[in-house]
Amino acid sequence: MERFKILVLTVAVCAQAMSQDSTTESPVQISKPKITVNPDHGVLYNTESVTLSCEISEGPPGLQYDWYKDSKDLGQHQRSITVNENGKYECKGKRRETRSEKSDVYTLTLKALPKPQIQSAWTEAFTGEEVSLQCLIPNDSENWTYMWFRGSDKIVSGAESNMKGNSLTLSVQSSHDGEYVCQAELHHRKVTTEKSAPHSLTVKALPKPQIQSEWTEAFTGEEVSLQCLIPNDSENWTYMWFRAQTRLSPVLNQT
Known part of the structure; x- marks a missing residue:
């Protein structure tokens, strides 16, 4: 009987030791994060917002994140954040007391919207003449779509007004007398320039x-x-x- 008690006690001690070993966790490894941006246009404007994501290729589940702008903690802990301010952004991942190193700096530069200019030699015209105006955005290669206005009225293409590319061609009528402005917007993006300075056209009867x-x-x-x-x-x-x-x-x- 005494021998049986000793055997049971020995088995219980071994089971407890195995249980303690099984709960011991290996050290957590978190790889260095990388910041990605969406949308990733070549040029971003100050009316746009972008989403920055903190990508970690190797790490345990349940990570939290820290975000920094110009070395200051933003107090945001999700994997992705939406921002619309210039600055130098960094992130890192963490789980409990383990933290990754910081990502490389991602510098976000949002450009001011350009102001288009109207170019035309025409300031006076007689009814029946053909007048051409061009809307130009200097030193810019974006794929802009152009809009034209006479006063506050938006111009649409028709028999007397033809819009093609950045040009407006008028078959001059007396109603074309007035001030013209142009504006540009980007395809598939919520980006619209301010309006150009007005260009006056005086229409004279023959x-x-x-x-x-x-x-x-x-x-x-x-x-x-x-x-x-x-x-x-x-x-x-x-x-x-x-x-x-x-x-x-x-x-x-x-x-």
């Missing part, structure tokens, strides 16, 4: 010329002079003459 001459009658062989005048106009006109609806040749300059 003047009606007058013929001036003292001659109303003439004999054959006489030389008669007629003048085509456009009062109060300094434009460099080329003049055409007609007799009974038939154009005379050659084209004469003024007289």
